[in-house]
Amino acid sequence: MTFTGTPAGSVALVGAGPGDPELLTLKAVRAIRRASVILADDLVSDGVLRFARRSARIVHVGKRGGCTSTPQAFIEKLMLAEALKGEHVVRLKGGDPFVFGRGGEEAEHLLTHGVVVEVVNGITAGLAAATSLGVGLTHREHAHGVIFVTGHARTDGTPMHWPALGAAAAQGLTLVIYMGVAGIKDIRSGLLASLPAATPAALVQNASLPTQRHAVCTLETLVTTQLAEGIGSPAIIVVGDVLRGVRRVAEQARRHLAA
């Protein structure tokens, strides 16, 4: 199947950013405005969908961890079928489509069928989470790099090797963990094998949205803090010395409130 001899449809994989519509790129807004069919992940906020034409068909293809989700194969088939019909399809994904978003698989599937895909970057949740804490992930006094990592086991079933990631963090790499809430106990215990218990950590839920919540703690208190503050998915966990400044600010605020 190719576009040859078919109406000129199109497909764009578009990053919807972390939620705040003001963080969309101009390219993303243009693609959303032009779309006749939009396939939206459930992390895509209503504010972002407000840019869609009234006539656009919006299909919610959510897949929150643990919930029943639209099978990936169905999403890929639908995108292809609509494009071949001549529709302007926008596949809207939270954050950036190529950061833990299966954007690569979807683009490959379409290319295999002769459909060229435009990819539009978005601001990934890890960056928005750090900025909402006022943290530079590579603040040069504390870190010389950053690792974006999933909290889930790999697709081949191999568990994540948290002690090794902790060792990298001990060498000055900030850890930004996506999809980490479900496995937070294993993350904490694995990292404690190679990092001091007092290493700063933070959780940010719904970064950039009015519903954003966050907590700053230490690796030692990561799980108790998550439970006490009731921080659930979607959340980013940040671990590393770059959070020291934030902890100072938080502690000062606490002292100020207690005084």
Ligand code: SAH
């Ligand atoms: N492509 C997305 C990531 C998809 S994986 C991106 O680039 O951001 C889904 C995970 O992203 C969630 O489990 C959570 O860890 C994170 N996430 C997405 N949006 C978020 C938000 N607004 N606040 C905090 N975490 C978010």
